[in-house]
Amino acid sequence: MSRPLIGITTYRRETAGRSRFSLPSAYVDALRAAHGLAVLLSPGEAEPEALLERLDGLVLSGGGDLHPASYGADAHERTYSISRERDDFEIALLRSALACGKPTLAICRGLQILNVALGGDLHAHLPDVVGEAVSHRQSQTEAALHPVRLQPGSQLAERLGASELAAVPSWHHQALCRLGTGLRVVAWAPDDVIEAVELPGEAQLVAVQWHPELAGDAAAGRGLFDALVSRAERHGKGLR
Numbered sequence: 001m002s003r004p005l006i007g008i009t010t011y012r013r014e015t016a017g018r019s020r021f022s023l024p025s026a027y028v029d030a031l032r033a034a035h036g037l038a039v040l041l042s043p044g045e046a047e048p049e050a051l052l053e054r055l056d057g058l059v060l061s062g063g064g065d066l067h068p069a070s071y072g073a074d075a076h077e078r079t080y081s082i083s084r085e086r087d088d089f090e091i092a093l094l095r096s097a098l099a100c101g102k103p104t105l106a107i108c109r110g111l112q113i114l115n116v117a118l119g120g121d122l123h124a125h126l127p128d129v130v131g132e133a134v135s136h137r138q139s140q141t142e143a144a145l146h147p148v149r150l151q152p153g154s155q156l157a158e159r160l161g162a163s164e165l166a167a168v169p170s171w172h173h174q175a176l177c178r179l180g181t182g183l184r185v186v187a188w189a190p191d192d193v194i195e196a197v198e199l200p201g202e203a204q205l206v207a208v209q210w211h212p213e214l215a216g217d218a219a220a221g222r223g224l225f226d227a228l229v230s231r232a233e234r235h236g237k238g239l240r
């Protein structure tokens with residue numbers, strides 16, 4: 001049986017030294033472990049909708065901050081690695097994926113892209129809002145760990161078979177503030193930072209703030225990639 005072809009968005013275009021696009025290998029490793037066939041999607045493609053048509057599924061990866069102008073905010077001194085090229089590319093991909101019901105896993109920045117694409121906004125620097133009692137970002141090289149509580153009866157809770165997660169890998173300093181149109185919060189960190197949302201009627205979409213590619217074989221890690229690949233296989237066969 002052929003493996004579903006799933007696109008993973010890369011980080012922004014880097015121009016210092018040798019120009020390049022990059023992506024941590026953990027995303028690809030997690031998708032391959034779930035028997036998906038990974039293809040990297042670099043920002044700047046003039047026809048993202050046509051690109052999406054060739055895919056069975058989509059992963060919106062983490063990475064740098066969204067440009068504050070994309071959600072009507074001013075720059076913050078802690079904003080980093082912004083790229084309008086990447087923002088525009090991923091927002092177009094996400095809107096196309098929603099329009100056609102393409103199976104999508106939105107991770108960290110990907111969750112924020114979803115919120116902004118639907119008209120929401122972000123906390124520019126989370127510690128300014130909730131303090132640092134809960135660590136959401138430990139360092140540039142190591143993820144923080146914290147528990148998450150899930151909304152009982154939500155699709156995410158049912159997929160994970162849990163109402164609480166003991167420790168998920170977290171790596172962000174921004175988070176959802178005002179929700180985009182139609183979104184419903186289904187998971188929270190101990191400080192009430194939004195950790196996952198759902199879009200009622202869109203079972204093909206999973207959007208989480210934590211990093212499942214770093215969570216190993218746990219349900220909140222490998223399980224989310226397994227579920228994406230399963231949905232992509234069904235989508236490729238024209239099934240719902």
